[in-house]
Amino acid sequence: MKVFVTGATGFLGSHLVARLVQLGHRVVTLVRDRRGAVPFYDEAKPKLVAEVHGNTSDYHLIERTLHEYSIDVVFHLAAQTQVQTASASPYGTWEANVRGTYTVLDACHSYSKCSRVIVASSDKAYGSLLMPYKETDSLGGVYPYDASKSCVDLIARSYAQTYNMPIVTVRCSNLYGPGDLNWARIVPATMQCGFNSRALTLRGGGTMKRDYLYVTDAVRAYIALANNDKIHSGAFNFGCEKPVEIREIVQKVLDLIGTANRPTIVDGAPCEIRDQWMDCTKAREDLNWNPEVNLDTGLDASVDWYRGYLTCT
DSSP states (O other): OEEEEESTTSHHHHHHHHHHHHTTOEEEEEESOOOSOOHHHHHHGGGOSEEEESOTTOHHHHHHHHHHTTOSEEEEOOOOOOHHHHHHOHHHHIIIIIIHHHHHHHHHHHHOOOSEEEEEOOGGGGOSOSSSBOTTSOOOOOSHHHHHHHHHHHHHHHHHHHHOOOEEEEEEOEEEOTTOOOTTSHHHHHHHHHHTTOOOEESGGGOOEEOEEEHHHHHHHHHHHHHOTTOOSEEEEESOSOOEEHHHHHHHHHHHHTOOOOOEEOSOOTTOOSEEOBOOHHHHHHHOOOOOSOHHHHHHHHHHHHHHHHHHO
16 A cells, blocks of 8 residues: 555654554655654654655645655544643644644545545543443543544544545554653653652542553554455544553553652642543454553563663663
């Protein structure tokens, strides 16, 4: 396939690009900037067809790229991904997540030759509902990040249904694994503090529950959707369906690192949903997808990677 990936240098994007290249697909990436190291992307870069520089709000750039490289499949992953950043600066989040999405989808609509457009949403798009979330639930994001992802979902559905476009939306639970250099997320933050003997602060008493999905399982989900001709549009949940408290994740990581440091726990977590996990029956039944990496195995592999990375930087 001739594949176009936005958000290609991010955590999920770099793993997806590396896997697509490994499978022999012709990959074109959109790169806004190169802040921070992205090891998996850098390893795949020499095998890319092209690296286009710009951002998702540039309609003419996106449309020209689709035509110039005769793109078959689009993976739209580019986004502002941080809850706290969105709360502090909602404008940038709306621009990246909402405007970026309708710009990419409108360019795909104009191009009209994509066999599949896969859009990254989030479990946060559901808002505060009874657990577990199901694809048939209404979307109800309230906080800026959550609302932006609800909008992403609704925009994708609008284009799919109005113009009969082959758009599929992906809602993943919290991703983790090697290569995540976003130190605001709980697993990288714990790794950084653990290996550098620094104190880690846990908000919300550390008792908020989240489901965690290993990054390669998410990559498998995205590629499975790209390869499935029987699914025209709709939304899919992907997760392990095994929510755990954040303090339990932190403790597992610290124990694997072998540090005696313990986190400082504080009450309050503004703009955060208390508990979140999803029902993934649809993915199992329609895609024959199941997560292959359990939490203990995934954290063990992650600690090994961060140990090498953090001791060399």
